[in-house]
Amino acid sequence: AQSVTQPDIHITVSEGASLELRCNYSYGATPYLFWYVQSPGQGLQLLLKYFSGDTLVQGIKGFEAEFKRSQSSFNLRKPSVHWSDAAEYFCAVYGGATNKLIFGTGTLLAVQP
Amino acid sequence: NAGVTQTPKFQVLKTGQSMTLQCAQDMNHEYMSWYRQDPGMGLRLIHYSVGAGITDQGEVPNGYNVSRSTTEDFPLRLLSAAPSQTSVYFCASRRGNNYGYTFGSGTRLTVV
Numbered sequence: 001a002q003s004v005t006q007p008d009i010h011i012t013v014s015e016g017a018s019l020e021l022r023c024n025y026s027y028g029a030t031p032y033l034f035w036y037v038q039s040p041g042q043g044l045q046l047l048l049k050y051f052s053g054d055t056l057v058q059g060i061k062g063f064e065a066e067f068k069r070s071q072s073s074f075n076l077r078k079p080s081v082h083w084s085d086a087a088e089y090f091c092a093v094y095g096g097a098t099n100k101l102i103f104g105t106g107t108l109l110a111v112q113p
Numbered sequence: 114n115a116g117v118t119q120t121p122k123f124q125v126l127k128t129g130q131s132m133t134l135q136c137a138q139d140m141n142h143e144y145m146s147w148y149r150q151d152p153g154m155g156l157r158l159i160h161y162s163v164g165a166g167i168t169d170q171g172e173v174p175n176g177y178n179v180s181r182s183t184t185e186d187f188p189l190r191l192l193s194a195a196p197s198q199t200s201v202y203f204c205a206s207r208r209g210n211n212y213g214y215t216f217g218s219g220t221r222l223t224v225v
Contacts, residue, residue, distance in 0.1 A: 044205075049213050
């Protein structure tokens, strides 16, 4: 069965520092992978997605993610974090045969001045 | 504005009451889903639909019913509310050839 693991429940970084949020997935075939962001009290916004091709994908708000099949990972990165990036981030995997988008438990990002 | 619209935004129910959470999209998306979000558990799939007249169960379907009589609407029914159904509920939709779901703004439900 497909599943997603986000090992870090809570991360705090300083404004201007780099960021990497970890995501590991389990899926038998080539996965479709996503990162979503949720600001407090809001719905989810799609940051980026990977279907195939170049394993480094660019998203909105300066985020990027790298798909590594050998490590079953799809980590999210940003070179320099802004205070407005404080939010909860969710990794998700879509299994085409199941028609289901399955989410990880999320990583809550705090940004300190 | 185009998108996924959920109503109501907030609701308080007494145990045993029933209600329907509404979800409508105006993007002609075939696929629609309902998720619940609980602290520390991420989003869990309740039910989903791949088109009008077709629905299926997700990870946590017990206590919920859905129907899809039109492409636009995908209501979620709570048959007999329980405190364990206190949660934030999100509806999402996508086109058949685009796997990035669009989410509604959510319904915060409290069952007392």
